[in-house]
Amino acid sequence: MCIAVPAQVIKVTENKALVNFGGVNIKVDTSLVDVLNIGDYILLHAGCAIEKLNKKEAQKTLELFEHILKDE
């Protein structure tokens, strides 16, 4: 029930956005997140965007995982 999934923003209006989740377009409420731009990814839960995904941080995490292996 706590399931939340990344979805890409394709259109933005006031407090709402149209997002693409696995090829399906869904209208979501965006009152709980900061300004969105087309192309951004949001975390979608129960009809709402609950957070914006951060590309730089995602890349850093992947580097961190790679780093685990280099530590050996």
Added chain:
Amino acid sequence: MKYIKEFRDPKLAQKMLNDIWHNTKKDITIMEVCGTHTMSILKNGIRDLLPPNINLISGPGCPVCVTPQWYIDTAIALSERDNVIITTFGDMIKVPGKSSSLKLEMALGRDIRIVISPLDALEMAKQNPKKEVVFLGIGFETTAPIIALSIYKAKNENIKNFSILQSIKTMPNVMKEVVKDPQVNIDGFLCPGHVSAIIGVKPFEFLSEELNTPAVIAGFEYCDIIAAIYYLVDMANKEKYEVKNIYNRIVKYEGNEKATAMMNKVFVLSNSEWRGLGNIKDTGFKMKEAYKNYDVKSKIDIKIIPSPIPKDCLCGEILKGIKKPTQCKLFSKVCNPSNPIGACMISQEGTCGAYYKYKIR
């Protein structure tokens, strides 16, 4: 960057697993407290890929499973009123009450509707001004801001026929309760990623600071979970405890301030009753005075009859990680998804249901 497939890399996972096998020197029990983690661990077969001295147990992380028995009986009693429309997340409808379920009541013609969001329930209230639209408000901090938003909007738009049957739970203090239980022995926590997206890292820091228990906030793809186990093993070996966040792509240290502000506008922390665990201090929400009219209990006079969980159902011990579903004598034989005895069997993220689905017997 699509944020999913990048974190599903079999080669990376295999290498991290090799490291875990190499580094695990002592027995270590790790508890996950999010139903989505439970499902991902079982779906990806992670338990079978770990060395035998790593024991993964599930905690009270499935919102449907922790909802007390009386809640479902009250929802059923409300659905029997002609002027009420019950709206709910789909997960709730098959949960067995004392003598019925919402699914059965639906088949009997009660007006019970499945919604994806409490905001959809609010729309339904606007379209049905002569009926009271009651939303079954359960969930953790991930869902709480959205329920709060629906109540806030209802008040702002002066919608008076919308209310919530509320049993929202909050995570940090129940984790404290579980760690302190002498029957449970936890060496590390896999913290709930989407609860953390809302409340941030700080509310979990007591785990390392006060209770000497390491914790990792992680995402839900298999590389996220395996990396979290790696760090937990590493911290346990070095006896250096912290709360590590490896879900930074979503979780900020301070969490989502807009969402917490909305949650705090409408709700205040309160004691809450958990299925099988009892009433626990400061582990839930109640509505603030200004929003009290949106609590169904303030509008409709309903008798809440406490009822115990069915005899022999071990949900309470399973939610604390003391027992595994396979230790319940009803598991799979008497209790299965076609005939669920407890919520833990029927919820999509319930530990018993997950064990059944992935054929752990």
